Amino acid sequence: MTNGSQEPIVGIDLGTTYSVVARLDEHGHPATLVNAEGDRLTPSVVLFDGDDVVVGKEAMKAMTTEAERVAECSKRDVGHRVFHKVFDGKQYPPEVIEAWILDKLRRDAETQVGPFEKVVITVPAYFDEVRRKATQDAGYMAGFQVLDIINEPTAAAVAFGFQQGFLNTEGSTDEPRRILVYDLGGGTFDVTIMEIRGSEFIALATDGDVQLGGYDWDQRLVDLVAETFIREHYIDPREDPNTAGRLWRECEDAKRTLSARSKASVACDYKGFSSRVEITRQQYEEATQDLLDRTRFTAVQTMRAAGLEWSEIDRVLLVGGSTRMPMVRRMLAELSGKEPDASVAADEAVAHGAALRTGLVLAKQRGERAGFRIWNVNSHSLGVVGTDPQTQRKRNGIIVPRNTPLPVTARRVFKTSKPNQRSILVQIVEGESPAAEECSQIGRCSVRDLPRDLPPQTPVEVLFHYKPDGRLKVRVHVPNTEREVETEILRENSLPKEHLDGWRKYICGREPSDYR
Ligand code: ADP
Ligand code: MG
Numbered sequence: 001m002t003n004g005s006q007e008p009i010v011g012i013d014l015g016t017t018y019s020v021v022a023r024l025d026e027h028g029h030p031a032t033l034v035n036a037e038g039d040r041l042t043p044s045v046v047l048f049d050g051d052d053v054v055v056g057k058e059a060m061k062a063m064t065t066e067a068e069r070v071a072e073c074s075k076r077d078v079g080h081r082v083f084h085k086v087f088d089g090k091q092y093p094p095e096v097i098e099a100w101i102l103d104k105l106r107r108d109a110e111t112q113v114g115p116f117e118k119v120v121i122t123v124p125a126y127f128d129e130v131r132r133k134a135t136q137d138a139g140y141m142a143g144f145q146v147l148d149i150i151n152e153p154t155a156a157a158v159a160f161g162f163q164q165g166f167l168n169t170e171g172s173t174d175e176p177r178r179i180l181v182y183d184l185g186g187g188t189f190d191v192t193i194m195e196i197r198g199s200e201f202i203a204l205a206t207d208g209d210v211q212l213g214g215y216d217w218d219q220r221l222v223d224l225v226a227e228t229f230i231r232e233h234y235i236d237p238r239e240d241p242n243t244a245g246r247l248w249r250e251c252e253d254a255k256r257t258l259s260a261r262s263k264a265s266v267a268c269d270y271k272g273f274s275s276r277v278e279i280t281r282q283q284y285e286e287a288t289q290d291l292l293d294r295t296r297f298t299a300v301q302t303m304r305a306a307g308l309e310w311s312e313i314d315r316v317l318l319v320g321g322s323t324r325m326p327m328v329r330r331m332l333a334e335l336s337g338k339e340p341d342a343s344v345a346a347d348e349a350v351a352h353g354a355a356l357r358t359g360l361v362l363a364k365q366r367g368e369r370a371g372f373r374i375w376n377v378n379s380h381s382l383g384v385v386g387t388d389p390q391t392q393r394k395r396n397g398i399i400v401p402r403n404t405p406l407p408v409t410a411r412r413v414f415k416t417s418k419p420n421q422r423s424i425l426v427q428i429v430e431g432e433s434p435a436a437e438e439c440s441q442i443g444r445c446s447v448r449d450l451p452r453d454l455p456p457q458t459p460v461e462v463l464f465h466y467k468p469d470g471r472l473k474v475r476v477h478v479p480n481t482e483r484e485v486e487t488e489i490l491r492e493n494s495l496p497k498e499h500l501d502g503w504r505k506y507i508c509g510r511e512p513s514d515y516r
Contacts, residue, residue, distance in 0.1 A: 011354025016075040016187025020351035030352035035108040055104035063245035079131040095138040102142035122370035125151035126208030145506035153181035157321040185320035187213040199372040205306035214322035221251035237270040385427035394436035443491035474481025
């Protein structure tokens with residue numbers, strides 16, 4: 001897996017708090033690319049500075065002085081129509097903010113590897129279809145051609161496999177190994193159980209929480225300090241955005257200190273008052289215990305979904321900056337009965353796995369045998385919405401249960417209800433709840449141009465196809481014909497192609513290209 005003189009392909013870990021770019025070096029080893037500031041990690045933070053958009057460290061610094069112009073954790077809002085903050089009266093779709101981050105990563109990387117457009121981007125395994133699509137859209141708006149979207153824990157497992165020598169020329173392990181990847185980053189949490197069998201990386205089960213990460217641990221410290229401040233001075237320092245930004249940065253720093261030391265202190269100044277709060281590790285762990293418990297619960301659930309006992313797990317692999325917290329390691333050791341493995345670089349393993357994935361594309365281009373294969377599962381059940389005849393409520397009729405190996409195609413037969421009916425509308429959701437409104441709305445899919453004069457009750461077959469990257473395609477089999485057509489999904493929270501093209505031009509100056 002060497003990267004000859006072809007146009008480079010780059011792997012990108014687009015994180016909630018930090019992003020990392022990596023590619024394969026001349027020996028086929030993954031290597032992190034440093035950004036324009038000389039850092040390996042780029043804060044996923046965007047500053048709207050008048051007509052300029054500044055990304056990374058400088059944007060992060062501005063959280064303490066111009067907090068109202070700073071967009072942080074945009075990945076948490078991906079899948080929603082707009083980012084939760086308004087900038088100068090404008091609201092941006094979260095994927096547009098992500099596109100600005102990707103654009104910065106591209107410009108910085110290009111100074112080292114030359115111009116490129118092909119990338120592999122990682123997403124949390126627990127990202128649903130809508131969020132995967134939005135991430136791909138962000139890549140398009142940043143001028144990329146997104147060759148693949150792979151799951152972060154899978155990428156980390158691949159990086160681990162590479163490091164362990166599983167991906168050598170034979171590319172295989174001697175015996176199957178099962179690893180549990182526990183990925184606790186800044187904004188999201190993922191657990192995936194993988195089996196490494198020969199050169200195959202097979203996801204067995206996955207679960208997670210896209211609203212849980214180091215950021216929540218920070219907020220608990222912020223609240224602890226703010227409560228002391230209120231007791232001492234009767235005002236809340238969180239009411240001012242810049243003070244809140246400063247306090248958050250201080251607390252994030254103290255959190256890191258508490259991973260290494262048994263106490264830390266945070267100073268807070270506001271309106272001429274000041275407090276200094278000492279926090280012990282024990283106090284901190286008590287204040288955040290419920291957050292940790294949520295990850296523990298999810299890990300147990302995932303083991304159950306995979307039908308495995310802890311004795312059948314060979315390693316517990318730690319990924320994500322937040323796994324540096326001693327409380328995480330202690331909990332996992334106690335739960336699994338084994339010492340968690342911190343041998344992969346917590347913040348870089350995901351990007352390295354993405355870079356190794358680009359090696360597969362390169363190998364294919366050269367007609368070589370691929371070094372390894374990835375098998376994925378869907379992280380949310382796929383359903384179509386129907387009406388309960390008794391209650392008239394919208395129900396989620398599950399057609400592909402979660403943790404089904406991908407790719408998968410599910411068929412569902414719908415019947416026309418009127419004579420000469422020319423179309424059928426199918427509403428698609430992802431989620432586990434039987435109530436359709438509690439699920440993630442993927443969109444509607446209209447089956448059009450049915451042949452004329454079909455009698456009522458004519459069956460029409462609809463095929464729902466999950467690709468290996470977790471993206472959905474819908475095809476329709478028209479009755480009495482051999483015709484199978486792909487139908488467009490009309491998405492509720494997704495940008496139309498013209499908007500994507502407009503943003504692409506605006507963000508990176510590139511012309512529209514074929515993309516859907
Ligand atoms: P993401 O991929 O979600 O952006 P990362 O894996 O880069 O996240 O991890 C970033 C998170 O890790 C941040 O919340 C950061 O505060 C936290 N973190 C980094 N180092 C430490 C540490 N030493 N102790 C505790 N938390 C840490
Ligand atoms: Mg991450």
